[in-house]
Amino acid sequence: MRVNLGIDHSTSRPRRLISAAALCLAALGLAGTAGANTSNGYNLPTGVTDLARDMYGLHMEVFWICVGIAIVVFGAMIYALVKFRHSQGAVADTSMLHSTKVEVIWTIIPVVILVVMAIPAADLILKQEDTRNSQLSIRVTGYQWKWEYSYMDSAEGVDFFSTLARDSNFARQVNSGIDPKSVPNYLLEVDKPLVIPSGTKVRLLLTSQDVIHAWWVPDFGAKRAAIPGFVNELWFKVDPGKEGIYRGQCAALCGRDHGFMPVVVDVRTPDEFKKWVEIQKAAAKQAALPAPAPPAAPPTAQALPN
Amino acid sequence: MANVHASNTAHDAHDDHDHHDGPATGIKRWIFATNHKDIGTMYLVFSLIMFFIGGAMAMGIRAELFQPGLQLMDPVFFNQLTTNHALIMIFGAVMPAFVGLANWMVPLQVGAPDMALPRMNNLSFWLLPFAFTLLLSTMFVPGGMAAAGWTLYPPLSLQTGDAFPMLIFAIHMMGASSIMGAINIIVTIMNMRAPGMNLLKMPLFCWSWLITAYLLIAVMPVLAGAVTMLLTDHFFKTSFFNAAGGGDPVMFEHIFWFFGHPEVYIMILPAFGIISEILPTFARKPLFGATSMIYAIASIAFLSFIVWGHHMFVDGMPVAAQLFYMMSTMLIAVPTGVKVFNWTATLWRGSLTFEPPMLFALSFLFLFTIGGFSGVMLAIVPVDFQYNQTYFVVAHFHYVLVPGAIFAIMGAVYYWLPKWTGHMYSMKLATWHFWLSTIFVNVLFFPQHFLGLAGMPRRIPDYAVQFSDWNMVSSLGGFGFGLSQILFAIVIIQCIRGGKKATALVWDDARPNGLEWTLSSPPPYHSFTTAPEVK
Numbered sequence: 001m002r003v004n005l006g007i008d009h010s011t012s013r014p015r016r017l018i019s020a021a022a023l024c025l026a027a028l029g030l031a032g033t034a035g036a037n038t039s040n041g042y043n044l045p046t047g048v049t050d051l052a053r054d055m056y057g058l059h060m061e062v063f064w065i066c067v068g069i070a071i072v073v074f075g076a077m078i079y080a081l082v083k084f085r086h087s088q089g090a091v092a093d094t095s096m097l098h099s100t101k102v103e104v105i106w107t108i109i110p111v112v113i114l115v116v117m118a119i120p121a122a123d124l125i126l127k128q129e130d131t132r133n134s135q136l137s138i139r140v141t142g143y144q145w146k147w148e149y150s151y152m153d154s155a156e157g158v159d160f161f162s163t164l165a166r167d168s169n170f171a172r173q174v175n176s177g178i179d180p181k182s183v184p185n186y187l188l189e190v191d192k193p194l195v196i197p198s199g200t201k202v203r204l205l206l207t208s209q210d211v212i213h214a215w216w217v218p219d220f221g222a223k224r225a226a227i228p229g230f231v232n233e234l235w236f237k238v239d240p241g242k243e244g245i246y247r248g249q250c251a252a253l254c255g256r257d258h259g260f261m262p263v264v265v266d267v268r269t270p271d272e273f274k275k276w277v278e279i280q281k282a283a284a285k286q287a288a289l290p291a292p293a294p295p296a297a298p299p300t301a302q303a304l305p306n
Numbered sequence: 307m308a309n310v311h312a313s314n315t316a317h318d319a320h321d322d323h324d325h326h327d328g329p330a331t332g333i334k335r336w337i338f339a340t341n342h343k344d345i346g347t348m349y350l351v352f353s354l355i356m357f358f359i360g361g362a363m364a365m366g367i368r369a370e371l372f373q374p375g376l377q378l379m380d381p382v383f384f385n386q387l388t389t390n391h392a393l394i395m396i397f398g399a400v401m402p403a404f405v406g407l408a409n410w411m412v413p414l415q416v417g418a419p420d421m422a423l424p425r426m427n428n429l430s431f432w433l434l435p436f437a438f439t440l441l442l443s444t445m446f447v448p449g450g451m452a453a454a455g456w457t458l459y460p461p462l463s464l465q466t467g468d469a470f471p472m473l474i475f476a477i478h479m480m481g482a483s484s485i486m487g488a489i490n491i492i493v494t495i496m497n498m499r500a501p502g503m504n505l506l507k508m509p510l511f512c513w514s515w516l517i518t519a520y521l522l523i524a525v526m527p528v529l530a531g532a533v534t535m536l537l538t539d540h541f542f543k544t545s546f547f548n549a550a551g552g553g554d555p556v557m558f559e560h561i562f563w564f565f566g567h568p569e570v571y572i573m574i575l576p577a578f579g580i581i582s583e584i585l586p587t588f589a590r591k592p593l594f595g596a597t598s599m600i601y602a603i604a605s606i607a608f609l610s611f612i613v614w615g616h617h618m619f620v621d622g623m624p625v626a627a628q629l630f631y632m633m634s635t636m637l638i639a640v641p642t643g644v645k646v647f648n649w650t651a652t653l654w655r656g657s658l659t660f661e662p663p664m665l666f667a668l669s670f671l672f673l674f675t676i677g678g679f680s681g682v683m684l685a686i687v688p689v690d691f692q693y694n695q696t697y698f699v700v701a702h703f704h705y706v707l708v709p710g711a712i713f714a715i716m717g718a719v720y721y722w723l724p725k726w727t728g729h730m731y732s733m734k735l736a737t738w739h740f741w742l743s744t745i746f747v748n749v750l751f752f753p754q755h756f757l758g759l760a761g762m763p764r765r766i767p768d769y770a771v772q773f774s775d776w777n778m779v780s781s782l783g784g785f786g787f788g789l790s791q792i793l794f795a796i797v798i799i800q801c802i803r804g805g806k807k808a809t810a811l812v813w814d815d816a817r818p819n820g821l822e823w824t825l826s827s828p829p830p831y832h833s834f835t836t837a838p839e840v841k
Contacts, residue, residue: 041772042756044692052692059689066679073646077671080653084589092590093655103598106647107640114636117686122629124688129625172376172768180374181771187374188770211462212555214620214695218761223691225621227556228461229549232622247770251620251695251763253455255462256381259766 037247038219045218048242048267051235052221054124062117069113131235134203136196142206142213142226142250145257149194151277158280164260165189172260188247193264197273199240206232214252217263225252243267328831337432340424341831342409345431347726349406350719352434354795356398357712359442361788363391368750368784371777376768384767385453390441392456393473396573397480398438400707403715404576405430405487408515410726412491414822414829415509417500417838422493423486430486437479444469455765457566458533460547460558464540471541474533481526488519488526500821502840506600509820510593513600514579517607521568521575524611529565532558556621563614571610574706575603577674577714578645581667584721585649587818588664589656595648602641602648609638619687620694628687635685639678646675659816662736666717669709669744677705680755695765698758704751709744716743716794723798724812728828729805735797742790749783 038045038052047053084090139150143161151158164172168187171178180186196202206215206226216223220236238246248263268276329335329344339345366387370378379387409427413420421427444451449467452458466473495516499508508516535546536558545551547558578599586593593599615623615631623631649671658664680702684693693699716739724730753776758764762773769777808827811817821840825833 037761037772039760041760042776044689044759045761055689055692058686059683059692062683062686062689066682070675070679073650073675074672076650077653077668080650080656081658081668084653084656084658086590086657086659090655090657092657094591096594096651096655097592098595098598102651103595103644103648107644110640110643114639114682117682118633118636121632121686121688125625125628125632128688128691129628174376174378174380176375178375180768181774186771187768211465212459212621216695216763218692221692223620223694227549227621229553229555230622248761249763249766253385253459253462253765255453255465256385258385259381259763259768 047219047221048238048246049220049222049236050239051124051128052219054127055221058120058124061120065113065117128234131203131233134201134235136200137203137205138194138196139205139207140194140215140226142208142210142215142254142261144210144255145250145261147194147213147215147261147263154274155277155280157284158277159284160192160280162190162192162194162264164257164262165191169260185247187260188249188262188264190262190264193245193266195266195268195273195276196238197270198238198243198267200270200273201235201237203233203235206234211254212252213250213254213261215248215263216251217246217248217265219246219248220265223248223251238267240269243269243272339428339431340420342413342421342424342427343726343829343831345421345424345427346406346409346411348431349402349409349434352431353399353403353406353715354798356394356402356438358791358795360391360394360399361791363387363394364784365788367391368781370767371769372781373778374769374771374774379767381767382450382453385455385765386445386451388765389453389455390451393441393452394438395707396456396569397477398434398441400573400711400715401480401484402434404515404518404573405484405491407511407576407580407715407718407722408487408491411722411822412494412512412515413498414825414833415512415820416495416498416503417821417834417840418494418498419832419834421490422498423490426486427490430483430490433479433483433486437476437483440472440479441476444472447472457559457562458536459562460536460539460555463536464547471537474537477533478530481530484522485526488522491515491519492523500834500837500840506597507840509579510582510596510599511576511579514575514577514582514603517603518572518575521572521607521610525565525568525572528561529569532561532565535561556618559618559621560614563617564611566617567614568607568610570703570706571606573711575607577670577711578603580714580718580721581649581670583820584663584667584717585652585671587721587813587816588659588661588667589653590658590816591652591656592819593648594651594654595644598644599648602644605641606638609634609641613638616685616687616690619690632685632687636682639682639685642678646671646678661720661813661816662733662740663717663721665737665740665744666713666720669740670713670717673705673709673713673744673747677702677710680705693758695763696758697754697762697764700764701751701754701758704754708751709747713743719798722822723801724808725822725825725827725829727801727805728808728826729801730808730812731797731801731805735793735800739790739793739797742793743787746783746786746790750780750787751783753777753780753783 038047044056044059045052046056137152141148146161146163148161167183168189170176171180171183171186206224207230208226208228213226214223215226222234222236224232224234244267246265246267250258250261335344336348370384409421447468449469452466452469452473454463454466495512538544539546539548545553547553547555549555582593582599613631613635615627616635619628684690684702720736757773757776762769810826811823812827821838
């Protein structure tokens with residue numbers, strides 16, 4: 001039920017329009033569908049992966065338990081504040097020193113509540129850490145202040161950097177005079193997003209070339225530090241039918257432009273992803289060829305003296 | 307033998323010279339201070355100044371975050387502000403305030419004439435102005451202040467400019483000061499209690515400080531070690547934390563948080579002690595379950611050493627370690643819960659009045675509990691992956707530090723200020739200060755929960771436009787909270803200058819309990835020169 005709520009919101013028309021406009025403006029030339037942020041602006045995103053949904057569910061479970069405890073505890077406090085006022089003639093009961101019975105009770109009850117929270121949490125930890133049987137691995141390297149995505153497995157050879165989009169970069173300069181609200185996806189847009197297939201278990205291998213960064217897409221429930229000298233792992237599997245653009249940010253203070261190295265993921269259907277990989281590979285091959293310039297050069301050279 | 311004789315004579319001469327009751331005059335009274343009251347006062351004044359400097363930095367941070375886009379400062383300066391705001395508030399405002407309160411109150415509460423080691427007491431205070439002058443002077447060196455966050459994670463912290471060695475030296479001085487302060491408190495409590503005051507009769511404030519002092523001695527050297535390793539990595543080509551040299555950047559995080567987690571309890575346990583003093587007074591009824599309160603503090607202190615990993619879940623950790631740190635962290639909720647329940651039971655069937663110290667203590671009770679709830683949520687590892695490094699964390703630790711530690715300090719000041727100065731302060735202004743602080747602190751920090759959950763990372767100078775509204779609310783709360791604190795300074799200054807004479811009990815109607823209330827207000831410069839009898 002909660003999941004539905006979030007999805008309804010995410011597909012609301014204005015947001016879709018804005019995202020679509022953003023895509024056009026960015027002139028990415030991609031066949032991406034509308035972007036989606038499944039947070040309602042004051043709560044965790046309901047997410048588009050199993051893990052994110054489980055996180056949301058556990059978050060709400062713990063939240064409501066806390067609300068329940070708060071009602072009891074704050075209720076007792078407020079009752080005491082209202083009922084036992086000196087000005088209302090309340091007389092203190094100075095014989096109330098301690099009671100082993102109630103103290104044991106209010107030690108044991110919290111323990112039970114904590115166990116109730118810990119069991120599903122432990123379950124989810126095991127699920128989260130299970131990176132086996134991934135279908136696509138991508139190496140993610142953090143730099144000050146950009147990300148490098150190096151594909152492995154079926155997309156071996158595709159490798160590129162992803163940095164803050166130009167219009168965001170102009171607008172974010174001190175006193176740029178550009179209203180951030182006029183920039184589509186201000187600070188959450190990159191020149192080249194990470195492209196992944198939906199319905200596929202994607203495993204990221206994270207590391208860094210300089211300082212510690214953290215890769216984070218809230219809608220995937222995926223956050224992990226990228227640490228020099230270490231390779232951290234995380235996985236996610238975006239639900240089929242949830243293709244679109246998902247956005248996040250670096251989540252570890254990494255210096256001056258820490259706030260300006262967004263993570264943007266373009267989720268496509270496996271077929272479209274395959275096509276995209278082929279285009280990338282072809283482009284890479286083209287770039288790797290000895291430059292086609294020499295055959296073209298002689299005519300130019302000849303043309304010049306004339 | 308000759309030596310012994312000589313020193314005896316010197317000692318006698320010194321004794322003759324030293325027979326005076328009042329303080330030295332002029333600046334010498336403060337520079338050569340050995341009196342616990344003078345040193346306590348200096349600690350408290352110092353802490354108040356640092357509170358305003360750190361607060362001014364926070365105002366800068368909130369001003370930049372008032373709306374999206376960068377209006378006021380370069381991102382580097384923003385990072386410098388967040389880093390130094392934290393360092394100054396933690397080491398300059400909260401910790402010295404607690405040590406100042408301990409200096410004033412521990413000897414008065416245990417019936418001792420002074421702290422056990424008065425000259426070391428002088429040194430431990432006077433290190434602080436130097437440490438913080440050095441820290442603040444980094445503002446003017448090439449590269450500016452440190453900007454790697456107060457956690458100083460390498461490799462980022464190794465990119466700090468000329469401020470780096472100055473910062474580390476400043477931290478060493480702060481650490482030495484804290485350790486000396488802690489030793490002094492332990493020795494005073496263990497050796498100088500009045501006859502008849504066994505440990506279980508000792509006031510809760512002293513108890514909380516006794517345990518805190520052990521935490522300080524245990525972890526400040528760890529911080530010193532960590533920053534020294536940073537120093538050698540930076541200047542002497544060691545590779546403790548440099549992966550390229552075979553080092554391990556995550557090891558720094560382990561060492562840092564082995565210090566850092568007990569450190570956060572160092573900033574809250576004395577607050578627990580203060581609340582346990584104030585609530586019984588104004589509820590006119592003894593603290594409920596005093597013994598279990600002591601055990602609760604001790605268990606929290608013990609647990610604080612085995613939970614540090616919960617700061618590092620996203621840095622990559624084996625499943626077993628994640629489970630261990632999750633469960634040990636959740637366990638802390640049990641003794642903390644016991645404390646909150648016992649405080650509530652103290653109010654129960656009491657006879658409550660709402661003087662400013664009581665108001666701050668009650669506000670602590672509610673708002674610290676909210677910080678406790680978000681703490682339990684953060685302990686749940688799988689969801690911590692979403693919360694970690696977001697404004698949800700910022701909201702959490704500010705809830706336990708501002709309406710937690712700082713409200714407790716303010717409550718303590720309002721509780722004992724008439725005892726220290728001999729004057730009553732303006733209850734009206736203090737009550738205004740309370741209400742403005744409590745309202746604005748929530749306007750300031752509550753929306754940050756929403757920001758964090760909606761996905762705003764912490765430590766960023768500029769943000770995506772969907773975070774605009776809550777940031778604006780939070781900033782307005784911040785400015786309101788900052789301005790309200792001017793009232794605090796006004797109340798204190800007025801009270802020092804004069805006002806209605808305070809009686810020995812100060813809160814006559816509430817009849818507070820404890821040795822400090824047997825003395826006049828203000829107490830004589832040298833109090834309890836003859837130890838009182840405690841039955």
